[in-house]
Amino acid sequence: MEEPSNVALLKEIAELLNEEMDMSRMLDGAIRKLLNGSIFETAWIFFINEKGKHQLVAQANLPTALANNDCRHLQKGGCWCVKRYHNGDLEKASNIIACQRIENAMPENKRTDHPGSITHHATVPLQSGEEKFGLLNIAAPDTVEFSKDELALLESVAFQIGSAIKRIRLTKQEQELALVKERNRLARDLHDSVNQLLFSVTLTARGGVEMSEDPAIQHTFRDIQHLTQEALNEMRALIWQLRPKGLESGLLEAIKGYGEMLGIAVETKVTGVIQLPSRIEETLFRIAQESLNNVRKHAEVNKVELYLSVTTTDVLLVVKDEGRGFALDHNVDLPSIGIQSIRDRAKAEGGTADWSSEINKGTEILVRIPY
Template sequence: MKSKLQLLKDIAEFLNEETDRSTMIQGALKMLIDHSEFDTGWLFFINEEGQHELSAHYRLPPSLQKGGHEHLCGGKCWCVNKYNNKELRTATNIFVCSRLEKARIDYPEGNNGITHHATVPLISGDESFGLLNVASPHREEFSQDELDLLESVAFQIGSTLKRIELTAQEQENMIIRERQRLARDLHDSVNQMLFSIGITSHAAKNMQDKTKIRSAFDSIEHTSKHAMKEMKALIWQLKPIGLENGIIDAVEKYAELLDLEIEIQIDGFYDVSDQVEIGLYRVVQESLNNIRKHSGANAASIRMDAGQKVLRVTIEDGGRGFDTLEQKKFGYGLSNMRERIHKLGGTFKIKSQTGKGTRIIITVPSKE
């Protein structure tokens, strides 16, 4: 068992190197549980609407794992309500937990002696991200020293979540500034060439000498080709890396890299923002990765249906499938995909059945 200071130091060093939110919270939770008196833990992210999502867990008792973690994922509880009412600011012992109680009643032999837990909000400055909960067998109350440890770890996680968020915002700002620079270059270079074409064509109207007219049109042809080449090069730079020729081309090349046969069907003309296109591409990438690694299939189909307000993308394989209520093997990857799409203002649904393949249905907003 590590000392409190050593554990906090180790967690701080781990968090300082992490840039991915999901691996960060899972790793920090594991370190906390493995090197403290706490025996199990779980973490909720809570959005602005007050809806909670089970985002990480470690060494849960069987009663809390049943039914796809139904007792942790569904309904409301005291700590989430207090969090949403902004009445929870420090680490607190929870003496009556409706989630643990329901799990104990439904699965009396599967709670491993877990009847109570402690909770602490994940806070950085004025921002709150969710809750960190811990528990131990046959413990109804944790000491102040244990609560202080829990609070310190929660503060570290909250600060890291804020850092990751700010880093992502800065990267987005850098992209915006680069796009603005490229837009200025596009305007300066291509606009000048178009102006030259306009002057030359206007002058050619009044020419009588066929040789001069031919020379003028040669100049117009040369300048227009150069303008198109310049414009194409700049537009490619405006696209994210890998998406220079659009998401279809990028997906086809990525599938080829995975040695995965794909069939892509497109219905309608889609028009989404760069942010949505990037996010959608990352989710499609992860889906194809999962198909290659877990489904046993070597082929997949992707259908894109463009509506007025949304783009609907369906990714399907005929592989081995899985029970969606028992997603432990795939849970974090699917959670990341769902979270990414939700941030874009879209929806993410997964349908699968053992032996009957998997279908992922995504909607993302189109441009107004």
């Protein structure tokens, strides 16, 4: 049975977790309430993916040695608790005898000769049912081992946080599904109404050219036909962006299909095995779309080379054309909304986007995204 003070603390944390919908604010608020209401003084949370790669997603009241250089010792490298978690050997709150991250961050004389320093920590998995998300780690100065009651409190808080993580992720998935449905509905409506209307105008203009013998009128109808065909092409591209056809058949097939719709041949070269999360795959597809749109509008070529390199940690996408190119000045705004969109999409996934271009020597776009 929890002590009365612990019951009040758990209730306070539960109220925050139930109200908060933003993952970052939820994790940060939960560990700060835990520290304020317990003997624990330092906390940090790792999310860990299927490959055992960890990500520092929240931290509070870190000692200077761990906080230095953007928490470098927590961000990089491996450790006993992450390895044990990934191997399935970490099932409950445990005292860690030796922490590799703390040892690397603090020289031995500072760990042993300075009172008030952190030398050990406890860890507990964050999970909901059979689904695991990562680790909650806590520490306190001059504390080598936490009691059973303190570890029980840590497990209770971790259970609450794990349930909240699952709730937020499920809610996000539902929102993404609703967004996909709305995109599909809008794409279908555009195809059935505006797309068909533009096609009808194109046919009408073609008929006007054939029925009239007046050169001026024929020229006017040809202009209408040309402009309507351009609008029709733009509409088809928009429908593709809303509802990417062919993505279910593979990323490269979808990109080639989009290029074909724009009249651009896409020559592809792949290294590594394309087994990417669906979110990353769609991001790459959207980036390739923007790249091909830029080629069509600005490069004045009908062929591009696309390179995709997949490693165990990230994916590199390169789109290269031999078109008009542009003079890239890093001190001014990017030359098109499409290029800014590529940078924004890559950044949203923790990646980067760079360009190499010269007048009449083509353009190369390089996008790297971790996963």
